[in-house]
Amino acid sequence: DAGITQSPRYKITETGRQVTLMCHQTWSHSYMFWYRQDLGHGLRLIYYSAAADITDKGEVPDGYVVSRSKTENFPLTLESATRSQTSVYFCASNPRLGTDTQYFGPGTRLTVL
Amino acid sequence: AQSVAQPEDQVNVAEGNPLTVKCTYSVSGNPYLFWYVQYPNRGLQFLLKYITGDNLVKGSYGFEAEFNKSQTSFHLKKPSALVSDSALYFCAVWVGNEKLTFGTGTRLTIIP
Numbered sequence: 001d002a003g004i005t006q007s008p009r010y011k012i013t014e015t016g017r018q019v020t021l022m023c024h025q026t027w028s029h030s031y032m033f034w035y036r037q038d039l040g041h042g043l044r045l046i047y048y049s050a051a052a053d054i055t056d057k058g059e060v061p062d063g064y065v066v067s068r069s070k071t072e073n074f075p076l077t078l079e080s081a082t083r084s085q086t087s088v089y090f091c092a093s094n095p096r097l098g099t100d101t102q103y104f105g106p107g108t109r110l111t112v113l
Numbered sequence: 114a115q116s117v118a119q120p121e122d123q124v125n126v127a128e129g130n131p132l133t134v135k136c137t138y139s140v141s142g143n144p145y146l147f148w149y150v151q152y153p154n155r156g157l158q159f160l161l162k163y164i165t166g167d168n169l170v171k172g173s174y175g176f177e178a179e180f181n182k183s184q185t186s187f188h189l190k191k192p193s194a195l196v197s198d199s200a201l202y203f204c205a206v207w208v209g210n211e212k213l214t215f216g217t218g219t220r221l222t223i224i225p
Contacts, residue, residue: 004156033213035215040217042119042215042217043215058212059212090156090157098145098209102159104149106154106155107156
């Protein structure tokens with residue numbers, strides 16, 4: 001099906017482990033984003049990408065790594081998970097910035113014990 | 114720097130009554146403004162946007178929003194609330210720096 005998907009939908013891990021969250025979109029949108037959603041903070045941008053092999057930091061990038069070798073995929077890796085990274089993570093995409101709507105994936109709920 | 118404020122964490126409205134969810138912004142330049150809605154265990158969905166032109170913007174599910182430049186506001190409104198409108202609503206602003214800035218969200222509860 002066309003759209004934007006995230007996997008896994010739920011993940012429990014332990015402090016210090018590496019975790020990768022996957023994001024895949026079928027529209028060939030140029031721009032992709034990773035946000036985290038926390039109570040009282042709304043959505044905060046972690047990283048974004050303007051095209052394959054072009055990524056940049058957002059508001060809260062520390063502890064996260066991204067890559068974008070293909071236009072349709074934008075994985076987010078927590079290199080050494082911490083409890084403060086317990087959150088709901090959303091991937092989003094849009095074809096152009098500014099006036100274009102962002103399309104969001106269903107989210108990944110990550111718990112770090 | 115651009116910012117968005119949603120002054121109410123929670124709004125309760127009786128079914129059938131009009132509803133308003135407030136949003137104010139602070140930017141340098143002309144803003145592009147958006148409203149998104151999030152239902153439980155779902156990603157955000159686009160409701161409406163203001164780019165230019167008519168200050169009253171109509172969107173999905175009977176929602177509308179009014180852009181007020183002098184008050185730097187973009188309040189979301191609906192004439193008659195439905196129970197199914199209960200959700201988390203986010204206002205967002207973009208001003209040409211590649212990043213959409215979101216407010217902290219307002220939880221809207223429609224009481225039957």
